[in-house]
Amino acid sequence: MSVIRSAGLRGFRATVAELGGDAEEFARTVGLPIAALDADDLLISDEAVATVLELAAHRLARPDLGLRIAYRQDLDMLGPLALAIRNSPTLADVLECTSRYLFVHARSLSLTLEPDPYGDRGVIGLRYGVPPGRVNPVQGTDLGLGFVHRAIQRLAGDRYGLRSVELPYRPAAPLSAYEEFFGVPVRMNRPAALLRVPSGLADTPLSGGDRNLHRLAMAFLAEQTDEAGASLVPQIAATLRQLLGTTPPEIGVVAALLAMHPRTVQRRLAAEGTTFAAILDDVRRHEARRYLVTTDMPMSQIASLIGLSEQATFTRSARRWWDTTPTAVRRDGVR
Template identity: 45%
Template sequence: MGPMIRAASLRGFAPLVRELGGDPEAFLRRFHIPASATESDDGLIDITAHDLMLDTVARELDCPDLGLRLAVAQDLTILGPLALAIESASTVAEALACASRFMFVHSPALSIGVEPDPRGWEGVIALTYRKDLLESPYSPQAMELGIGLFHQAALTLLGGRAGLRSVELPHRPLSPMGRYADFFGVDVRFGAPVAALRVERRMLDASFAGADDEIRRVALDHLARHYPDPATRVSVQVRRVLAQALGLTEAAPTLASTARLLALHPRTLQRRLAEEGTSHAAVLDQVRRDAATTFLTTTDLPMAQVAALLGFSEQSALSHAVRRWHGASPRQVRTAAEPR
């Protein structure tokens, strides 16, 4: 199983799609997201499918600001148990440290952090929002949903836009500039190295009226006990190694080559993967599946090249694998993702 995201990220999706004249259930089926997964905020869905669906809905229903609209329908509570720890923090710095430490509870492919100002301004810092592109491809709509929600959460916690200097986005504008100005209320810069909210450094010391050390301690203890960091799992480490290795050689990565990169004996790696209920072949299959979905739905690469990038010796092997993953041919998967 590849990286997931809490189904709460689709809160407001169904009514918005219906408002736009679309069929939310049809889109969920198309991207192999079970409707039952969205019946509870705690459900988990494949983040690549989630993001590709948002981009497709925005394109096909002519709604370039889909991500921003979804952000309006959501709030900090989509983070589940993490939200309580954030809301009970004493300061902005404390809340950000908590969110940074446990963001994997919402999705292990997403992270937030505090970094130097990308423009180099004195007294300004960047509150960054990143997606690990080794885990899942970049999605403009999902990025606008994430940074839009990050922005709204910051306003709620701080009680206004005081201290916010600008918003940075890596992609080009999806909507007219006026839409961004209305939503964020500050300058928005596109083509930035990383998505971020640029704020005055002094805001890190701002205190929250709802601070409660006891609630925060209990919330953090609950998170630490029930949500172990997935980065410590050897299967996650193997997934990252395999994602980086695909396309670098003609042959698929082997158990021995992966073990060597992780400084483990092959038998040790095999045993530790078995303890986590998986195997090298299973993780490789997941990585290939996610990469194939990305290549087929977001690029026009020839099928032979896609097969080579995935480490398949023949194009027919790609076809067999895609039929097993999606119940359709590679060309059918590509066609289904095209605008209608």
């Protein structure tokens, strides 16, 4: 299973409501947590996201749904990658950091430069999509291409020189909807999804950026890579924080999200002197205290949010963690 940050669904709820639909009903149908409709940092199945977009487009009879949602999205949905992009000195730096670190937002997506498919030396292709061998989902690809197009417009200007748009399918929506959105000719049934742009576009300088912020953002993104020698503990902990309350925090689920085998996870954690269970317990303890001292949530709700089935289990855990009750922690702010 490959995953995407739930920020990829920004605009889905509002667009569906505007069209008279129920976003929560669509989410339940495909097994997406309702919280993913309003939060940015949950890790959710990219297949489920593609499916909910196709389902909504079909049920609402709006084959241009992906383009409609793209109007509502902005760079901020990319999280730390957005900071690097906004502070890049040139568009070439934007493309470089995006192609290198788009996986932080969505593990199965890529954005790459390639020669113009028609051999025009003054044009390059900006290719967007899934790995070779996987089918490009129509609504998901429309949304992604639309987002990339609008992001470049914000950075380089509305008329940045887009020549044409290539689609790897024949869309159900009329081509006029695409040509109105992109403002250029759109070709169907092409080998890949891409934007054909001027080859000199990458050299376009961007104003308003901060080179120091760009450097810091790039350094942070570098820490997110799955280098063989990097500690696995922070990655496991971060993944568990995103799963709690929405998906069972099991080692098999976490390993799949990190594209690793569960035994590999266990072996690497053992080499670091810890276990999956110990990390899960520590994450639950930190999250429980945060909810207790910063919210007025009922104890049963907190128990559910940290992945415990019963309030009694939460109470026993609190005694083990802090040698007191959850109520006392809320009252006294026990660490």
